[in-house]
Amino acid sequence: MAMFGPSHSVPNPVISEDTLVAYNVETSVDRMGAAVADAELNYRAVYFPQDLQTLGLMLWGSKRSPMRRDRRLPIWAGHPQFRSGTAEFMLDADSWIGRLRSFDFSFGTRIHGNIAALLAGVPSLTIPHDSRTAELAEYHQLARYAPAREEFMTVAQLVEWFSADAMNRATRSNFERLRSFLHENGLESIFDPGQEQALRLYESTIQQNLPQEPVRCRWVGLDSQDRRALWRQRPRHLEPALRRGVTNRAARAIRRHHYERLRASSTLGNAAAGAGQDPPSAKSRDRG
Known part of the structure; x- marks a missing residue:
């Protein structure tokens, strides 16, 4: 929230039928279904995912459909x-913030997605899904909404709930608190007096970097055969990282599984060679 200095502020939103709405979703919980459906039906909505599992879906597709x-x-x-x-x-x-500058309103359960919109100067409402998100939103005085019931949540209701006043006031005080902490530890910021040249250099360096194009679904427009071919091209070694809920313990278990299979195949191969037989193929081992 301190990226653009103490004077950064966000206006209150005004929406219409042509409103461009951004939203983000914590994919592990079922929240905001009604608001997302309303955004899709009544506004020009764009979803900005943030998790690796969805990135994998956009790159290679998926055969899975979520149950319940x-x-x-x-x-x-x-x-x-x-x-x-x-x-x-x-x-x-930088590309993310720059892209969001063209939007009129944003909402979601992901704190980084909401802060990216706020840094772009776009009104963004946070819908906390856990205590961490709620605490960060409270500290920065972000506009937030935690309804007891979400069955009939609409974008218009979210806009009505939004107010940037508290956040705009907190931005300056939080920035000064951060700057004091830096000074107490012998550090300066590019917003300090005498750092104007450093600030200009920083801004010009950012502008010189070409914005990164976003990833969009690669399989749109493909027939079923081409989609299956794309799915088969996915890098299998990345699947654990792209699969939700993979912990360090699970990652170690996956590595141990592959190591044991490799050791077993090596043992079988050596035994077969000693008996004058060809080692079994991977397909036959899988069947066994």
Whole structure:
């Protein structure tokens, strides 16, 4: 929130039928289904995913469909954001913030997605899904909304709930607190007096970097055969990282599994060679 200095502020939103709405989703929880459906139906909506599992879906597709989940959310390949190629996965912060500057309103459960919109000067409402998000939103005095019931949540209601006044006041005081901390530890910031040249150099360096194009669905428009071919091209060694919920313990288990299979195949191969037989193929080992 301190990226653009103490004077950065965000206006209160005004929406219409042509309003360009951005939203983000924590894909592990079923929240905001009604608001997402309303955004898709009544506004020009763009989904900005932030998790690796969705990135994998956009790159190679997926054969899986979530069971017992809210299918109004962009968590499956059949969602309109993916089928139309509208969803955008941003690859760096500056391109992300720059892209969001063209929007009128943003909402979501992901704190980084909401802060990116606020840094772009776009009104953004945070809908906390856990205590960490709630605490960060409270510290920065972000506009937030935690309804007891979400069945009939609409974008218009979110806009009505939004107010930037508290956040705009907190931005300056939080920035001064951060600057005092830096000074107490012998550090300066590019917003300090005498650092004007450093600030200009920083801004020009950022502008010289070409913005990164967002990732969009690669499989839009492909027939079923080509989609299956694309799915088979996915890098298998990245699947654990792209699969939600993979912990360090699970990653170690996956590595141990592959090591044991490799050792078993080596043992079988040596035994077969000693008996004058060809080692079994990978396919025959899998069948066994």
